[in-house]
Amino acid sequence: MxxxxxxxxxxxxxxxxxxxxxxxxxxxxxxxxxxxxxxxxxxxxxxxxxxxxxxxxxxxxxxxxxxxxxxxxxxxxxxxxxxxxxxxxxxxxxxxxxxxxxxxxxxxxxxxxxxxxxxxxxxxxxxxxxxxxxxxxxxxxxxxxxxxxxxxxxxxxxxxxxxxxxxxxxxxxxxxxxxxxxxxxxKSKIGEKSPREMVLSDFKEFQFDSRKVGIGQIETVEPSVVLDQRDAVLEAMEEIATERDYAVFLLLVTDLLEEDSTALVAGPEIATVEDGLDTMFSDREAFLPGVMSRKKQVVPPLEDAFY
Known part of the structure; x- marks a missing residue:
């Protein structure tokens, strides 16, 4: 056979x-x-x-x-x-x-x-x-x-x-x-998922130099469903970053109607993400106008920032 x-x-x-x-x-x-x-x-x-x-x-x-x-x-x-x-x-x-x-x-x-x-x-x-x-x-x-x-x-x-x-x-x-x-x-149906399940539902891990970086994305027509649970989502992200020894765990909450994203971040190297994405996080949250693509708009500049 x-x-x-x-x-x-x-x-x-x-x-x-x-x-x-x-x-x-x-x-x-x-x-x-x-x-x-x-x-x-x-x-x-x-x-x-x-x-x-x-x-x-x-x-x-x-x-x-x-x-x-x-x-x-x-x-x-x-x-x-x-x-x-x-x-x-x-x-x-x-x-x-x-x-x-x-x-x-x-x-x-x-x-x-x-x-x-x-x-x-x-x-x-x-x-x-x-x-x-x-x-x-x-x-x-x-x-x-x-x-x-x-x-x-x-x-x-x-x-x-x-x-x-x-x-x-x-x-x-x-x-x-x-x-x-x-x-x-x-695509927008988050359902009854827990915060941990939400942030890992569309998730990829990258190796930038010697550091591991996790980048998740939630694409939705109702970003408030995620952002209204912001504290619980960030807590889940911190737990995952610690468990997996991530330098950063970045989550993009992408509004499919407005065609932009809100980023949440966990892990010790937030400053590197700020440099890479040319933004500032306030209480671990940043607005990224026009950002929809993890592959094209987020991974390349972050990779550059970590090397």
Missing amino acids: TEPTYVVGHQQPDTDTICSALAYARLKQEQGTAAVAARAGDVNPETEFVLDRWDVDAPELLEDAAGEQLILVDHNEYSQTVTGARDAEVVEIVDHHRIGDVETSSPILFRNEPVGSTATILTQLFDDADETITTQTAGLLLSGLLSDTVVLRSPTTTERDRTVAARLAEIADVDYESYGKELLMH
Whole structure:
């Protein structure tokens, strides 16, 4: 029996990660690979809506990847990989983030492009392979693209994303603006989550020089739902920063309607964050006008500040 190759995204998976794993596993299967879509954590409310809308089961939960073959999608840093990834064989990477620290013993296919979503790259991979994108697969890819680009409003959005979104929407037979608004409403559902669950729901860990930095993001049309719990949220952030030995834990509460963010910060190196983001925190809170993208507007300047 052929051993499976797991197509898996990052921890605390978002819609682009889950949909990319599903779509790329389908493409690899068409090409003869025993590919299995996997996930490294629970799906969020927005992704649950997408899976239900397109009648697709969630990817298999991969709790320990040690000894397995992996295709990484939507990330390429060990701090974000599934447990056991350091002891797995990474055979491919498809991503749209900065180049991280995943190392391989042999050359692999590493597709990394500066676009708004991994789904945009995967659409091109389907074309390169001359494989048809079905209505269902188009729905998944469109969902990942619209989610990651905040319905093409994020500063990470490129003209290529816009072109691909229009094409996928036609295949999926949806109006992408209307469908995108549905996604935004489900993206905003924080539900009955505890402050700790909220701040870790869309969370990534980075290694800047010798220091670990956690950056979370809550995208919502009702930021007051989070900010009204400010003290409890900050307490949870401090606990996590201490547990994980973070130099900083930064949380972006992003208002999807106003297209800006409020930042909360915990940990000992707040001054470094102030330098990197060119802002001042008052009682561990700062307003960041126009900031919507962790990847483009927050990670690069913080990385520079820490080095």
